[in-house]
Amino acid sequence: ADQSRPLWLLAHSSMAQLAKEIADHSAATAAGQKSRLIVYKDSVSWDRFADGFPNIFIHNVQQMAGQDVIFLASLHEPSVIFEQVSLIHSLPRYFVRSLTLLLPYFPCGTMERVDREGQVATAMSVARLLSSTPLTRHGPCQLVVYDIHALQERFYFTDCVVPLLASAMSLLYPQLYDLRRAQPGLAIAFPDEGAFKRFHLSFSVPEHADDLITCLKVRDGDSRVIRVKEGSPAGRHVVIVDDLVQTGGTLIQCAAALKSLGASSVSAFVPHAVFPRESWRRFTDGQGLFEHFWITDSLPHARQIAQHPPFRLLSLAEPMVNLLTNSDALGCCDR
Known part of the structure; x- marks a missing residue:
């Protein structure tokens, strides 16, 4: 990728402050480190219809075609998971070049196994939802998860996404x-x-x-x-x-x-x-x-x-910037 082109950062509304801090830290360090700039694009409206279902709109979506896009998610409660998965699944269809999903916290991490018949491993359900993200022009979505509760949960994701387990x-x-x-x-x-x-x-x-x-x-x-x-x-x-x-x-x-x-x-x-x-x-x-x-x-x-x-x-702003702009860690930054 052209190193002069910025990485586009989108975020769920609950993560707007962290997204701004990521962009600010990137702006303060990009020139000295000769790394790609991360720019926060506050371009997603997170509204709801009268029946409670998501009413999501991406402003200036045509400008997103060919861009390396990062989405900062927060699946902190069930009520916000569906709306974010809906957006994540739509981004490849708007011809983004690559998609990196930042997941600071993986929900249901403590429900990763079945100890007795009748239990439901909801960690696998969430992993399957994210694994159904369509391919981008660059290939599978890259998924960065911070301090997942059980390392074996990485195997719940299919080959349609590439999980990277990071730590704070x-x-x-x-x-x-x-x-x-x-x-x-x-x-x-x-x-x-x-x-x-x-x-x-x-x-x-x-x-x-x-x-x-x-x-x-x-x-x-x-x-x-x-x-x-x-x-x-x-x-x-x-x-x-x-x-x-x-x-x-x-x-x-x-x-x-x-x-x-x-x-x-x-x-x-x-x-x-x-x-x-x-x-x-x-x-x-x-x-x-x-x-x-x-x-x-x-x-x-x-x-x-x-x-x-x-x-x-x-x-998490500084370690996230370091990871996202590290060409050895994430391929969206160097190819």
């Missing part, structure tokens, strides 16, 4: 650097073995080789409790790492277990702040269990949550 874990590294300078003795904890399997390699390189602590859920009578399986939190500032948080019960139990064994402070980093029914409020009750709680803007309501301590927002 790099956003945590500067925060860890600051913590080390303020207080020697840092440890990374995983609330269960699943989190350890997903993320421990991110902290195995020398510059991030902090002590690792693994917790696990064990049955205690009729309930399950969190206990430390490996590692010692005594005298350390421990940062709990996981991919998503729902009600927060597991993180609270994990923090309590770490402090009971002598952890001096506990913080957390969770890219996907799902928090149904505003369950995040249980972390703002003044008990001070967490010193810092870092989240990303992978979900629209994360910005509101981050206004309340101990939550702090780490934007």
